[in-house]
């Protein structure tokens with residue numbers, strides 16, 4: 001089976017984990033946590049890192065630190081993984097969904113303003129499948145309307161917007177290090193911010209709201225959202241390989257684009273976009289099966305599965321899920337969700353794997 005994603009772990013990760021185990025520091029204290037927070041923040045060009053148990057709680061922590069609560073509205077793209085949306089009702093706030101940009105699939109800035117109400121407090125943008133959002137436009141809207149911005153960077157470690165890494169644009173950026181992410185700690189996440197006060201607030205909330213100065217004095221109702229030293233030990237080793245992983249992801253994207261070019265020329269498929277202002281990291285190299293193609297996206301997924309090639313359909317847009325059903329039409333996201341498929345994207349792939357996958361696609365899509 002060629003997997004859609006798999007972690008790439010080696011001796012360096014093993015060595016760090018063994019050292020953490022031998023040291024006895026296997027919970028949420030230990031040298032690797034601080035090192036991972038410091039080095040990952042530095043890599044992204046951001047001042048402070050707050051490591052968390054996973055990317056979902058990173059989003060919750062960010063919204064809490066920004067004071068999002070009852071009667072507040074938070075704007076986010078409808079086409080995302082459900083964790084982005086779920087973090088909003090965790091705070092008793094209301095998610096408001098925005099359609100996708102037809103060219104690069106992330107939130108369409110043009111459609112944000114019409115969703116802003118007097119209750120809107122924040123925008124969460126998602127750098128979907130490794131492609132950055134149009135941050136200048138989004139930050140202009142946020143500044144104009146005095147809204148907070150959270151970047152959900154779970155799928156876009158190291159992606160760049162106009163030469164600057166994602167995570168450095170909004171008030172807080174949230175990352176996931178789940179096993180299928182570009183770098184992983186098994187489960188794990190991190191919040192980044194340039195604002196010292198927000199960093200301190202997130203650290204307080206992460207650790208049961210307990211005062212730094214007085215043990216068992218809980219200033220606010222907090223959580224246990226801490227990362228373990230064992231996870232951070234893996235993260236420190238993974239981070240050293242991140243640039244290499246991104247280079248390989250971009251190489252894989254190039255192979256796919258070359259091998260599938262004819263299908264795109266025939267308008268049977270659309271290849272994964274990269275806008276001229278973007279450096280995409282292709283977390284999941286993705287294509288759209290166009291209406292002109294001989295088969296549907298779902299038929300393609302089934303045939304590839306029979307050939308022992310794993311894929312994923314695009315996320316179901318949030319506004320179509322019964323848990324969020326807003327009874328509105330967001331047509332671009334709906335079309336993307338119907339036609340989009342994530343192809344195998346692991347950094348362990350070689351050219352021969354990509355060639356085999358593409359030859360099947362070329363045969364059946366036409």
Ligand SMILES: Cc1ncc(COP(=O)(O)O)c(C=O)c1O
Nearest residue numbers: 054055056081083084154176178
């Ligand atoms: C866009 C996005 N946000 C948030 C998450 C949640 O991260 P985690 O699985 O680490 O909780 C994920 C992926 O898992 C994601 O893809």
